[in-house]
Structure formats: C-alpha cells, structure tokens
Amino acid sequence: MSDLNAVARVWISAIAALIYVYTVVSRLPKNLPRLIATLPIVYLFLLLPWQISSVHFRGGTAFCLAWMSNFKLLLLCFDSGPLPLHRHSLRRFLALAALPVDAKQSDPRQVHPHPENDRRPLLSRTLPRFALACALIVPSLKACASDFAQRHRAAVLPVLYTLVLFCNLEVLLVASAVPARLLLALELQPQVDQPYRATSLADFWGRRWNLAVPTILRPAVYCPARWAWSRLVGSSTARLAAMLTAFLVSGLMHELMLYYLTLEPPTWEWAAFFVLQGFLASGELYFKSVVGFPELPRLVSLLMTMAVLYVTAAWLFYPPLIRASFDVIFATDLRSAMDGLPTSLLQVLS
Structure with missing residues (x-):
C-alpha cells in the first residue's frame, strides 16, 4: 500500500508539472524561452521514478515520464511533436504528454503503412492481448526459476525473458491506451x-x-x-x-x-x-x-x-x-x- 501511495504522489506531481507546462510554458515564445522554462520539468521527471520502490511501477513510470514525456516536452519547446496540436484542450494535452500514446494524424502520409493493420475497435483489439499478457507473466517467471532454465541459463533465459518483457510491455501500453481512448475520444496510433x-x-x-x-x-x-x-x-x-x-x-x-x-x-x-x-x-x-x-x-x-x-x-x-x-x-x-x-x-x- 505504501508503494501505491508513492505512485499516487509521483503522478500527482507529474500532472501538476504538466498543468504548469500547459498554462505557462506553452504560451511563452518558442525555442529558447520555452526551453529554459521546461528544463526544470525535464529534471523533475528524471527524478520522480526514484520515489517508487516497485520495479513494475518504477519502470513504467520511468518510461512514461523520463523518456516519452521529456521528449514530447522538448519537442513542444520548438512547436514540434504531438503536444502543440492539443494546446487548447487540457485533458488531451495531459493524456498525450503523460502517456506513451499518440493521436492518429489526419495527414494520409502519417497513416500506419501496413495494409494488414487491425482496424477493429480499440477495446476488442487490445483487451484480449492484455488478458493473455497478464495470464502469461506468472507462468513465464515460474519457468525462469525452474531447474532446467537455471541449468541452461544462456540458452533458455533469453527466450523466457523475451516473453516476460513482451507481456510487461503489452500490459503497460494497453493500460495507457485504453484510458486515453475512452476518456478523450481520441483515435490513437497503433502501439504494436x-x-x-x-x-x-x-x-x-x-x-x-x-x-x-x-x-x-x-x-x-x-x-x-x-x-x-x-x-x-x-x-x-x-x-x-x-x-x-x-x-x-x-x-x-x-x-x-x-x-x-x-x-x-x-x-x-x-x-x-x-x-x-x-x-x-x-x-x-x-x-x-x-x-x-x-x-x-x-x-x-x-x-x-x-x-x-x-x-x-x-x-x-x-x-x-x-x-x-x-x-x-x-x-x-x-x-x-x-x-x-x-x-x-x-x-x-x-
């Protein structure tokens, strides 16, 4: 429970920082003035994940804030990236800045290029993968601890680690995409x-x-x-x-x-x-x-x-x-x- 409290504090702090970016930084002249005002937030987002002891929550938070959010904020300084397109909607700005998602562009050159891309509704497309990923995490970890895997670590563990990392990434991406899609009515770019x-x-x-x-x-x-x-x-x-x-x-x-x-x-x-x-x-x-x-x-x-x-x-x-x-x-x-x-x-x- 204490770690969940830490997660809550970290994300409340992150949202407060992003509100500051939305209300103050995004209205400054682009380039150097915005960059100077944004750098403290970039530094804050590098520090916030260390407040969380859980590997799951710390890793997911680091990916969202220390990497994805920081790059999006730096792009905003130069009026680039996804955030300038949503500077008139606080909810969309916060969702796109805090989560590893991106709204689908209307420019046909930006449409996902694969003709086999799945166009089913988001929930029916992602929830089965989410459920499967959740179901496979525990058996995969138990397999890593098996005698066979430990005797053949160099050959077996890479295969099992692939499954564990893929499942964990799937959980993180779906957990980010579904709230953004349901709450903001945004059509999102596919994540995988x-x-x-x-x-x-x-x-x-x-x-x-x-x-x-x-x-x-x-x-x-x-x-x-x-x-x-x-x-x-x-x-x-x-x-x-x-x-x-x-x-x-x-x-x-x-x-x-x-x-x-x-x-x-x-x-x-x-x-x-x-x-x-x-x-x-x-x-x-x-x-x-x-x-x-x-x-x-x-x-x-x-x-x-x-x-x-x-x-x-x-x-x-x-x-x-x-x-x-x-x-x-x-x-x-x-x-x-x-x-x-x-x-x-x-x-x-x-």
Whole structure:
C-alpha cells in the first residue's frame, strides 16, 4: 500500500508539472524561452521514478515520464511533436504528454503503412492481448526459476525473458491506451503491429515494435539529424547517418531504463545492442536502395530478421538482465504487488 501511495504522489506531481507546462510554458515564445522554462520539468521527471520502490511501477513510470514525456516536452519547446496540436484542450494535452500514446494524424502520409493493420475497435483489439499478457507473466517467471532454465541459463533465459518483457510491455501500453481512448475520444496510433511479421530490421523497429518510441524519435532525433547531416554529406548518406543517430539515442535511453529497473551501473551493452541494430538496419537500406540487392521471399526475410534479432539480443541485450537476476527481482516485486489481493486468488497465481 505504501508503494501505491508513492505512485499516487509521483503522478500527482507529474500532472501538476504538466498543468504548469500547459498554462505557462506553452504560451511563452518558442525555442529558447520555452526551453529554459521546461528544463526544470525535464529534471523533475528524471527524478520522480526514484520515489517508487516497485520495479513494475518504477519502470513504467520511468518510461512514461523520463523518456516519452521529456521528449514530447522538448519537442513542444520548438512547436514540434504531438503536444502543440492539443494546446487548447487540457485533458488531451495531459493524456498525450503523460502517456506513451499518440493521436492518429489526419495527414494520409502519417497513416500506419501496413495494409494488414487491425482496424477493429480499440477495446476488442487490445483487451484480449492484455488478458493473455497478464495470464502469461506468472507462468513465464515460474519457468525462469525452474531447474532446467537455471541449468541452461544462456540458452533458455533469453527466450523466457523475451516473453516476460513482451507481456510487461503489452500490459503497460494497453493500460495507457485504453484510458486515453475512452476518456478523450481520441483515435490513437497503433502501439504494436504484429512484430512477428517483420521482414527487415527497419520494418521491425520503425513500423511494428513499440511504436511509441519511433513515433517520438522520428521528430525529436531522426529529422533534425537528417537535416544536419544533409548539409555535410549527400541526402542518401544523411538518411543512413540520421538512422544511426536515432538508434544511438534509443540505446542511451534504454540504458537509462535499465538503470531504473536493475539499479545496476550501466555496462553499455544495451546501448551497443541498439547501435548495432542501427548499423544493420542502415546496411539493409543501403543494399536495397543503393546496391540494388534483390528482394528475398517474404518467409526467408522474416526468418532472417527474427534470427538476427534473437542472436544479437542473446549476445548484448539479455546478459545484463541475466546477471542482475531480473526474473527474481521481477517475481519478488510482482508477489509484493499482489499482497493486497484475496488469498484465494494468490493461491491460484502461485
């Protein structure tokens, strides 16, 4: 219960800070005046997650505030990003600033590009995935603690960690999207689009997996970096350099998220993982657009993409989590969070 009180205090403080941004900062002249007034809020949002001891709540709050909200606020300083479009509605401004969601744009160029994109109503589309993710978290953690998994940690734990992280991300994204959709009547951009159907790394990271991240990195990092690089090199090279820059920033922010989760000093393996993904994704684009490498059959591209993701993740992404015994931390924290549930339900979950 004390941790829930801490969560409530943190989010009340965050909402109060965002009201200040809405009423004061957004009305200042853009660029430097707004930036000076926003930097204390950025610093506050970096500190607030540390008030929460629960790994679940601290990690989710850090993702929402220290990463997503801070990038949106910095974009607002330059009249960019999603917030300037909703500066006349406090409810929409708060929801879009505090949660990892984005309103669907009316510009047809911004519509999600995959024709197979699911257009069912939000509740019918997300609640089944939410229920499945919740149902899989506990069995996945129990599997991590099994003798077989502990005897073959290097081979088995990456698979189980993939399932645990995917389920946890699904819970966070649905918990953010449903309130925003129901309360604000906003049509939201999809947050995940069948990542298992990705046929390239650029497709996976840019158009299918955890789309809150590329949606905010595109205007905050990729576009400014591409403009800056284009003044030094050709447009094709600038595109690749901007992609690498975006992956670098993503890697640094993931490293920060890992610190919030494990409380361990950074080893920079996550940063290296995302920089490597940037090199591989830009290499794909180079060979396809410049060299003219022929298109592979869809199934072959899909299997190669999944294989590269798994091998590189097993090499760089999962070792910090395995060394920190993240499954034990996660399971202990989950059990503590369920202390307030009825005993009969706890027996079923355990």
